[in-house]
Amino acid sequence: MDVDLHPPDDYSHRFFIWHEWIQAHGPLTAENAFDYFTTSMFYDKQSNNQVLRMQTMHTGVPLVNEAEELKRFTGIEFALVHAEPPSLFIIHKRERLSPDEVRPLAVYFILNNRIYQSPDVYTLISNRLLTSLHSLQKSLDTLRSNRPAYTPRTGFVWPIAEPSDAASGKKRAAEGESEPAAEAPEDVPGDRGLAASSKDTKRQQNSMLLLNAMRTTAVHARESFQLPAAPSEEPVPETPLTATAGRSSVTPAPVPRVGTPKGPSNAPTPQDPPVKGPPGGGKKKRKRKHSYYDPFINTGSYAP
Numbered sequence: 430m431d432v433d434l435h436p437p438d439d440y441s442h443r444f445f446i447w448h449e450w451i452q453a454h455g456p457l458t459a460e461n462a463f464d465y466f467t468t469s470m471f472y473d474k475q476s477n478n479q480v481l482r483m484q485t486m487h488t489g490v491p492l493v494n495e496a497e498e499l500k501r502f503t504g505i506e507f508a509l510v511h512a513e514p515p516s517l518f519i520i521h522k523r524e525r526l527s528p529d530e531v532r533p534l535a536v537y538f539i540l541n542n543r544i545y546q547s548p549d550v551y552t553l554i555s556n557r558l559l560t561s562l563h564s565l566q567k568s569l570d571t572l573r574s575n576r577p578a579y580t581p582r583t584g585f586v587w588p589i590a591e592p593s594d595a596a597s598g599k600k601r602a603a604e605g606e607s608e609p610a611a612e613a614p615e616d617v618p619g620d621r622g623l624a625a626s627s628k629d630t631k632r633q634q635n636s637m638l639l640l641n642a643m644r645t646t647a648v649h650a651r652e653s654f655q656l657p658a659a660p661s662e663e664p665v666p667e668t669p670l671t672a673t674a675g676r677s678s679v680t681p682a683p684v685p686r687v688g689t690p691k692g693p694s695n696a697p698t699p700q701d702p703p704v705k706g707p708p709g710g711g712k713k714k715r716k717r718k719h720s721y722y723d724p725f726i727n728t729g730s731y732a733p
Contacts (some may be wrong), residue, residue, distance in 0.1 A: 445469035477502040
């Protein structure tokens with residue numbers, strides 16, 4: 430398949446003007462506007478208009494009604510369809526199929542002595558769409574280059590950057606608010622302190638907002654992933670059991686100490702009676718000591 434790498438120029442981005450013709454023939458009117466159009470590169474030398482002009486060129490009889498004469502032909506022709514002299518004229522390029530049927534091919538207009546080719550609907554819409562898509566793509570590229578890193582805790586958090594002094598100076602110069610250097614007042618330490626305190630306040634507010642967001646995220650995560658506690662069937666008493674309630678050990682329970690003033694006390698200390706344990710449990714029996722037999726003590730008599 431042969432592809433033309435150099436398509437013909439449609440002159441859609443160009444216009445035509447001839448100052449010498451305007452000066453020689455005067456301002457444009459409905460009678461001479463088409464004659465001015467025939468001198469441009471938009472005019473087709475093989476159209477029916479040119480054929481009709483060639484036929485009547487040497488007869489000496491001027492064309493009284495060119496539109497009626499063109500109905501006898503079929504093919505490409507030009508016609509002036511709208512005129513607002515001296516600034517606006519509209520000319521159609523069309524194909525005549527019959528004396529009463531024509532098909533438009535292109536539209537040209539003369540605006541302030543300049544001839545332009547009007548774009549078609551497809552070219553107009555495609556141009557507008559490409560322009561809008563280019564702007565959107567440029568905006569997305571700018572956002573993508575400055576997009577912050579994603580973190581599971583905070584997500585996408587855009588950094589709040591303080592405007593630099595150079596940028597603020599350029600903005601003031603652009604707005605015309607900058608004063609001459611000779612009349613510029615000297616910096617006051619108090620003003621510097623106020624500016625620094627305002628910056629610190631803004632940073633603290635930003636830090637508090639970020640901290641509150643992190644706390645909210647942590648509480649939400651804790652409530653979302655925490656399992657509900659199963660209710661216990663037997664309630665556990667809150668008060669501790671006393672030592673005398675019941676113990677399985679033979680040894681007595683230690684007496685709890687009460688905060689009393691230190692010092693000797695003559696009052697007898699009550700002791701809990703020992704609790705007998707189960708048979709076979711407890712301490713081992715001690716061996717019984719063997720005592721010697723004294724006949725004098727046992728009989729009650731004593732020999733001196």
